[in-house]
Amino acid sequence: MLSPADLDTLMLTGKVAGIATCLMLLIGTPLAWWLARTDSRWKGICNALVALPLVLPPSVLGFYLLVLMGPAGPVGKFTAWLGLGTLPFTFGGLIVASVLYSLPFVVQPLQASFAAIGRQPLEAAATLRAGPLDTFFNVVIPLAKPGFMTAAILGFAHTVGEFGVVLMVGGNIPDKTRVVSVQIYNHVEAMEYTQAHWLAGALLLFSFTVLLVLYSVLKTQPVAHQLK
Amino acid sequence: MTNPIIARFQLGYESFQLAVDLCLPGSGVTVLFGHSGSGKTTLLRCIAGLQRTPNGFLQINGEVWQDSENGIFLPTHKRSLGYVFQEANLFPHLTVAGNLRFGLKRSGRSLSTDLTHILELLGIAHLSERMPDRLSGGERQRVAIARALALNPQILLMDEPLAALDFKRKQEILPFLSQLHRELHIPVLYVTHSQQEVAQLADHLVVMDEGRALASGPLSETLSRLDMPLAQDRDASTVWQVKVAGHEAAYHLTHVAFAGGTISLPSFAAEIGTPLRIQIYARDVSITLQEPAATSILNVLPATITGIADDDSGHSVVGLLVGEQPLLAHITRKSASLLGLRVGMQVFAQIKGTSILN
Numbered sequence: 001m002l003s004p005a006d007l008d009t010l011m012l013t014g015k016v017a018g019i020a021t022c023l024m025l026l027i028g029t030p031l032a033w034w035l036a037r038t039d040s041r042w043k044g045i046c047n048a049l050v051a052l053p054l055v056l057p058p059s060v061l062g063f064y065l066l067v068l069m070g071p072a073g074p075v076g077k078f079t080a081w082l083g084l085g086t087l088p089f090t091f092g093g094l095i096v097a098s099v100l101y102s103l104p105f106v107v108q109p110l111q112a113s114f115a116a117i118g119r120q121p122l123e124a125a126a127t128l129r130a131g132p133l134d135t136f137f138n139v140v141i142p143l144a145k146p147g148f149m150t151a152a153i154l155g156f157a158h159t160v161g162e163f164g165v166v167l168m169v170g171g172n173i174p175d176k177t178r179v180v181s182v183q184i185y186n187h188v189e190a191m192e193y194t195q196a197h198w199l200a201g202a203l204l205l206f207s208f209t210v211l212l213v214l215y216s217v218l219k220t221q222p223v224a225h226q227l228k
Numbered sequence: 229m230t231n232p233i234i235a236r237f238q239l240g241y242e243s244f245q246l247a248v249d250l251c252l253p254g255s256g257v258t259v260l261f262g263h264s265g266s267g268k269t270t271l272l273r274c275i276a277g278l279q280r281t282p283n284g285f286l287q288i289n290g291e292v293w294q295d296s297e298n299g300i301f302l303p304t305h306k307r308s309l310g311y312v313f314q315e316a317n318l319f320p321h322l323t324v325a326g327n328l329r330f331g332l333k334r335s336g337r338s339l340s341t342d343l344t345h346i347l348e349l350l351g352i353a354h355l356s357e358r359m360p361d362r363l364s365g366g367e368r369q370r371v372a373i374a375r376a377l378a379l380n381p382q383i384l385l386m387d388e389p390l391a392a393l394d395f396k397r398k399q400e401i402l403p404f405l406s407q408l409h410r411e412l413h414i415p416v417l418y419v420t421h422s423q424q425e426v427a428q429l430a431d432h433l434v435v436m437d438e439g440r441a442l443a444s445g446p447l448s449e450t451l452s453r454l455d456m457p458l459a460q461d462r463d464a465s466t467v468w469q470v471k472v473a474g475h476e477a478a479y480h481l482t483h484v485a486f487a488g489g490t491i492s493l494p495s496f497a498a499e500i501g502t503p504l505r506i507q508i509y510a511r512d513v514s515i516t517l518q519e520p521a522a523t524s525i526l527n528v529l530p531a532t533i534t535g536i537a538d539d540d541s542g543h544s545v546v547g548l549l550v551g552e553q554p555l556l557a558h559i560t561r562k563s564a565s566l567l568g569l570r571v572g573m574q575v576f577a578q579i580k581g582t583s584i585l586n
Binding site: 128 | 276277305309310330331334376379
C-alpha cells in the first residue's frame with residue numbers, strides 16, 4: 001500500500017497542480033483573449049513562445065529556468081533583491097516552472113474557444129449597453145465555458161504528469177518539491193517495485209479518469225460557440 | 229423635420245471607399261438601399277460605432293456621437309441605439325427573457341407595459357422561457373427586434389433583418405415591421421437590398437452605390453428619379469400614400485383618393501379614411517395622347533411628362549406627374565418616338581394594375 005511518504009507526495013502534487021492551474025487560468029485568460037483578437041505583429045512570436053514547452057525537452061526548459069532563477073541569473077537577482085531568496089529547489093520555484101511548462105495546455109483551448117465566439121456576440125452586447133468588461137464576464141465567459149473546463153482539466157493533469165522540469169528546478173526534497181512522478185522514480189531507483197506500482201497505478205487511473213470526464217463533459221455540453 | 233440625423237463619414241480601404249454626407253429625418257423609416265458592397269451596412273455600422281472611421285461626424289437628436297475633428301467618439305455601449313443584426317445574434321446561453329433582460333438591466337429599465345405590448349405585437353410573449361436554439365428563424369428575429377426596442381432607444385438601426393429568412397418567414401415579419409413603423413416614434417434606419425421592403429417600409433430613401441449616397445429623399449420622389457438605377461430596373465415602381473374614399477359593392481371595387489384624384493382597386497374591407505400604401509409598377513403603366521373613349525382599363529389619369537430616359541435595349545422610362553404624385557411608365561422606345569413624347573406634354577396614364585402594400 002501507499003506509505004505516509006507516498007501520501008505526502010500525492011498531497012504535494014495536488015497542491016502544486018491546484019495552485020499552478022489557478023495561476024495559469026489567471027495569466028492564460030487575458031493572454032488567450034489577446035491572442036485570439038489581436039492583429040498585432042507580435043502575435044506570431046507570442047504564439048510561438050507560449051507553445052514552446054510543447055516541443056522543448058523538459059530538461060531544456062528546466063535548465064534555462066535554473067540558470068535564470070539561480071543566484072547569478074537576472075530573475076534570481078531580482079527575487080533576492082526583493083528579499084525572497086532564490087527560487088530553485090523551493091515550492092515557489094516549482095510553481096513558477098509548472099506554470100510555464102503547462103501554460104500552452106491552458107492558453108490553447110481558451111484561445112480556440114475565444115476565437116470561435118467571433119465578434120458577433122460582442123457587438124450584440126455592445127449594442128445592448130454592455131461595456132467591454134461587462135461583455136467579457138457576462139457573454140464571453142459563459143460562451144467559452146467548455147474552453148475553460150478543458151483548459152483547467154488539461155492544465156491540472158499536465159502539471160501532475162510533469163517530471164523533467166520538476167527534477168531540474170525543484171529537485172527531490174521531501175514535502176517541498178518531491179511530487180509523485182519524482183517519488184516513482186525514487187522507488188524504481190531503490191528497486192521498490194511494489195510501491196512504484198501503487199503510485200504509478202494511481203497516476204494512471206487519475207489520468208484516465210480525468211480524460212474520460214473531459215471527453216464526456218465536452219460531448220454533453222452544448223457547443224455554445226455558434227450564435228443562434 | 230425636427231432633430232434630424234447628420235451623418236458624415238469617410239473611410240478608405242484599398243478595395244472600398246465610404247464617403248457620405250447625409251442629413252436624414254428625425255422620424256419615420258429611412259431605408260438605406262443598395263447592392264451588396266455598396267456600403268450600406270458599413271454606413272450603419274459607422275452610425276452604431278461598431279466601425280470606427282478616422283474621419284466622421286454624427287449627430288442624433290442634437291447629441292453628438294462622433295466628431296473626429298474634436299476627438300469625440302462615443303463607444304457603442306454608450307449610444308442610445310437599438311441594433312438588429314442580419315442574423316438575430318441572440319445570446320445562446322440565455323433564454324428569450326434573459327436576452328431581453330440583458331439590455332433592459334443595463335439601460336436601467338424594467339419590464340414595462342409598453343414592452344409587454346411590444347412582445348404581444350411581435351407575437352413572442354409565449355416564448356419567454358425558450359432557449360434561442362428552440363426558436364424558428366422568424367421567431368429569433370422577432371425576439372432580436374424586441375430586444376433592441378426594449379432599450380427604448382433614440383434610434384433603431386436594422387441591418388437587413390429579413391435577409392437571412394426564407395420567403396414565408398419574411399411574410400411573417402413584414403406585417404410586424406409595418407405596424408411597428410406606425411407605432412414607433414423614433415427614427416429607424418433600415419438597410420436592405422430588397423425593393424419590396426423599400427416599397428413597404430420606407431418613408432425616406434437613400435440609394436447607396438460604391439460607398440456613396442447617390443440619392444437621398446422622400447420615397448416616392450426618389451423612386452421616380454430617372455437618373456437612378458431603380459427607375460430603370462425591370463421591377464421599377466412608385467409608391468403612393470392614399471386613403472380609402474369609398475366602396476362600389478356592385479362591381480367589387482374600392483376607390484382610393486390621392487393628392488390629385490382617385491383610382492379604383494379590387495375591393496377589400498377597409499373603413500373609409502383608412503390610410504394605405506399602394507405600389508404601381510412602371511411596367512403596368514402605359515401612355516395615350518388622347519383620353520381613351522373606349523378602354524377596359526379603369527384607371528386612366530391625366531398626367532404631365534416630367535422626364536424621359538432611354539436605356540440601351542430599346543426601352544424608355546417616362547417620368548409622369550399625376551396631380552402631385554410622381555408615376556413611372558416603362559414603354560418601348562419605338563412607342564415613345566411614335567407618340568412624339570416630350571417633357572412637358574399633357575398625356576393620359578393608363579394603370580393596368582396596382583398592389584396594396586398594407
